[in-house]
Amino acid sequence: MLRKRPAPETVGLRLRLMAGAAVLAMGATALPALAQDTAPAQPEPDGLIQGAAYIEADAVTREGDIVSAVGTLDHRALGRFSGSTLRARQFNYDLGLGIASADGQVELTDDEGNTVFASYLETDSDLRAGVAVDFATRFATGASLMAATAVRRSENVNQLNYAIFTPCPICDAEGNPKEPSLSIQAETVVQDEGLRAILYRNAVFRVGGVPVFYLPYFAHPDPTVERASGFLVPIPSYDEGRGVSLEVPYLQVASPSEDWLISPQVNTRVAPFLNLQWRRRFETGTVVVRAGGTYERNFGDFDLDGDGRAESNVDFGDRTARSYLLAHGSFDPAGPWRAGFTAERTSDKTLFDRYDVRSPYQDNGLYYGDERRLISQLYLEHQTPRSYVSVAAFTIQSLRVAQFDPVTPALNVFETDGSLPVVAPLIEARWEPEGPIFGGRLRLKGSAVSLYRDDYVGGPVLRPEIIPTGSTLGLPGVDSRRVSGQVEWRSTLISPMGIRWEPFVDLRADIYSVGDLPPMMGLEEEAITRGRATAGVDVSYPLIRQMGPGADLILEPMAQLSISSDPDLDPRVPIEDSQAVELDESSLFRIDRFPGYDLYEGGARFTAGARATLRWDNGRQASLFVGRSIRDAQENAYLAPLPDDPARLYDPSGLGSDTSDWVVQGSFSPSDRIRGWGHATIDSAGEIRRAEATVDGRWGRRNLASVSYIIDRSNPLEGPNNRNYEFVQLTGQQFVYGNWGVAVTGIADLERDLITRSEVGLLFDDDCYRFELGWRRDNTRVRPTGPSEGVYVRLNLATFGGTGY
Incomplete structure (x- = not known):
């Protein structure tokens, strides 16, 4: 044709x-x-x-x-x-x-x-191309390769003479030619399509056209290669205890579905630390294993002579093997079954902090560990459009500080692993029949769990009534087993006026078996049964009004009336999964506002709230929600002992009184460059119990800033051990001239009047690479070497990858 x-x-x-x-x-x-x-x-x-x-x-x-x-x-x-x-x-x-x-x-x-x-x-x-004069090629990734002449030597090999390679744009926004910010000039460049690599002879590295580095030989993967074996960008860092460190990662690609990352960290003051990573993709799943280790003494700020002052950055104890393991895998074959695991352990509570191990706390399995807690688990899931079943078992290793040492963080007392339960098994199931039942949706739910704990733990696991007075040394940890069944029914009706009615019924029964209760109670093992029935209705009435061209106001008042049988909150039932309550717009209207199964609500409750949303100019909006719940009587079973003063009780949930905390929540986005969000719970006296807010802003093409604030005033104990906190975090960047600017990050502990982390640096950022050089300081109370400060370097290169510190 x-x-x-x-x-x-x-x-x-x-x-x-x-x-x-x-x-x-x-x-x-x-x-x-x-x-x-x-x-x-x-x-x-x-x-x-x-x-x-x-x-x-x-x-x-x-x-x-x-x-x-x-x-x-x-x-x-x-x-x-x-x-x-x-x-x-x-x-x-x-x-x-x-x-x-x-x-x-x-x-x-x-x-x-x-x-x-x-x-x-x-x-x-x-x-x-077999032979080319004034050769230039542009890859689909945007990288460019130019040469005076180019010859195709074989089926897979191209040779370029007097060539330049750049991953950066070579034209500005108007299409005019410009000097690339990063380029490699070489006498000879060989593009091997079989190896998918580009090899250089007599290579000169240029930044902004200025030569800064020379290598007689150099090679890197073809820009079309997703991954290839070779050295990655080195990672420099500095720490008071380790000294100057340089981590040199090497990636070994074993096959299209498998690779290794070998990343030794060389330190000037302590022995090297080796990090390894193995990744393998199978036909139906993936496995990732991270591990690392060294043979060294502990180091940090220790008070060796007992004078109340810590000697800075000293070795302590004998040399021993110190290591960590972070592994996870998931398998999803065809059909309704899925399975997976995580294996997370470390030999030292502060190993990640002392050697700056990157991102050790990740959410990879069916269940997630909290910050500074590692979880090892096995799980199996079965899911269909109308049913779900999961079976899991897990253990937790804690790296949290239980008591901060007044002299030095190196002597902090950590939470013991024996105080955390071993969960084996944990079974959850639910099923919904097809089609409406009595005009509504029916859901059947079941749950079973066994918890085993080695060490004794008082409140909030044990209720105040059964916490023994006096010494608890040597007491065993409380073990518990639970089986629960639940039936939920809910229907939706809309009246001719647009009022939405949702009647509901909830029936639940629990069987507990509790062992190793405090011996002074005279109980070996107790079987406890309880049940609850709830009926009620949710009502909402959305209203909308045009406020002008392109603007409208939506008002949505909502209420819930629920009546339950009296709660049978037996004090012998340990509180394992209902310790932390987060009251917000969505949880305020739940039948059970406590997470988990250990605590639930009974009696008569009336909950009311309203949401107002203003929308204008194609996507700009602001919203505000205010709500509260009232019950027929206060519930003292929700009170918990203060961690530092067990004789005093307080309400950590905000639900123990006959009136709950006020819930206030809002968001706003007056433009595509500014947005914010906030949430607060306020008690009956008008005091903030918890609050958090975030505002993000952008101006110009790349200038941005984000400010976050969080406060917790739920613990009423006065003094330094009240466990309350208040933080402000700021991060931002401002370009001053062209691609040059400054970047700042800071976290302030307002409770202790201390800047816990801070960074300020000079940055260069264009379409090709980002470079930061600055000063950082870490004042966190967990780091065993105490306050740490020094120069940081961050470099991210197009095509070649990047580094953090």
Whole structure:
């Protein structure tokens, strides 16, 4: 198939060229696929039948198998062959051999989107550059490679002479040429398509056109490679205890589905630390294993002579093996079953802090550990459109500080692992029948769990009534087993006025078996049964009003009335999964506002709230919610002993009184550059119990800032052990001149009047790389080396990757 683009000169020329194109289209050599008495071949994605060619030109001629096309100064000739597109002032194409030669503003684009530019070009049968003068190629990733000459040495090897490679844009927003901010200039560059690598000889690295580094030999993966074996960007860091550190990661790609990351950290003051990572993707799942270790003494700020002052950065104890393991895997074969695991352990409570192990606390399994807690688990899931079952078992290792040492963080007392339960098993299930039942949705739920604890723990696990007075040394940990069943029914009705009514019924029964209660109670093991029935209705009435062109106001008052049987909150039942209550807009209207199963609500309750939302100018909006709950009587079972004063009780939930805390929650986004969110719970006296808020802003093209505030005033104990906290966090960047700017980050502990973490640095950021150089200080109370400060360097390069500290 040969076609042409009509030229504007004369009608006669257009007719002659169209006639010539018709003759060529009927030639068997031009279109061998059409010369056979068989079913026509299917067209390629570009619409051409295999073996066909498409040409647009101002003049097209043919001699044998050679088709010649000539363009003009304003309109280059165009040809499409085998998925590639060729543009040039003039070119010749051999229909039999499938090779081409082109001259004048040559541009060749292959089927993968990579483009080659040249003043003169010869291609092989695969329509790849064989010989090129004034060669330049642009990869689909945006990277560019240019050379005085280019020669295709073999099927997989291209050699470029006097070449420059850059992953950065070489034109500005208006299309004008500019100096790339990062480039590599070399005497010889070899692009090995088999290795998918680019190799340099006598390479000079340039930043903004200025030479800054020289290597006689250098290599990196082709920009189209997602991953390849080789060294990654080194990670420098500094710590008072370790000294200057340099981590040099090496990635070894074993196969398309498997790789290793070997990352030794070399330190000036302590022994090296080796980090390893293995990743493997299977047909139905993935496994990732991280591990690391060293052989060294503990180090930090220790009070060795007992004078109440810590000696800075000293080695302490004997040399021993110190290591960590962070592994997870998930498998999802075809069908309703899924399975997975996590394995997380470390030999030292502060190992991650002392060696700056990156991102050790991740959410990878069915259940997640809190911050500074590691979880090892096995789980199995079965899910269908109407049912769900999960079976799991897990243990937890805590890295949290239970008591801060007044002299030095190196002597902090940590939470013991024996104080946390071993969960084996934990079973959860739910099922919904198809179709409505009595005009509503019916859901059946079941749960079972066994908890085993080695060490004795008082409140809030044990209720105040059974916490023993006096010494608890040597008391065993309380073990418990529970089986629960629940039936939920809910329907939805909408009145002619638009009022939404949702009646509901909830029935629940629990069976507990509790062992190892405090011996002074005279109980060995107790079986406890309890049940609760609840009925009620949710009512809401959304209202909307136009406030002007493109603006409207939505008011949604809502209420809930629920009546339950009296709660049977037996004090012998440990409180394991209902310790932390987060009252917000969504949880305020739940039947049970406590998470888990240990605590639930009974009696008569009335909950009311209202949400107002103002929307204007295509997506800008602001909303506010205020709500509260009232019960028929206060519930003393929700009170818990103060951690530092067990004789005193307080209400950590905000639900123990006959009136709950006020819930206030709002958000706003007055423009596409500013947004904010806030939430607070306020007690009956008007005092804030908990609150948090965040505001994000952007201005200019890349300037941004974010401010977050969080406060907890739920613990009424006065003094330094009240467990309350108040923090402000700020992060932002401001560009001052072109791509140069400053970046700041800070976290302030307002409770202790201390800046816990801070950074300030100079940054350069463009489309090619980001570089930061600055000063940081860490005053956190967990870090065993005490306050740490020093220079930080961050570098992220297009194509080559990046580093943190």
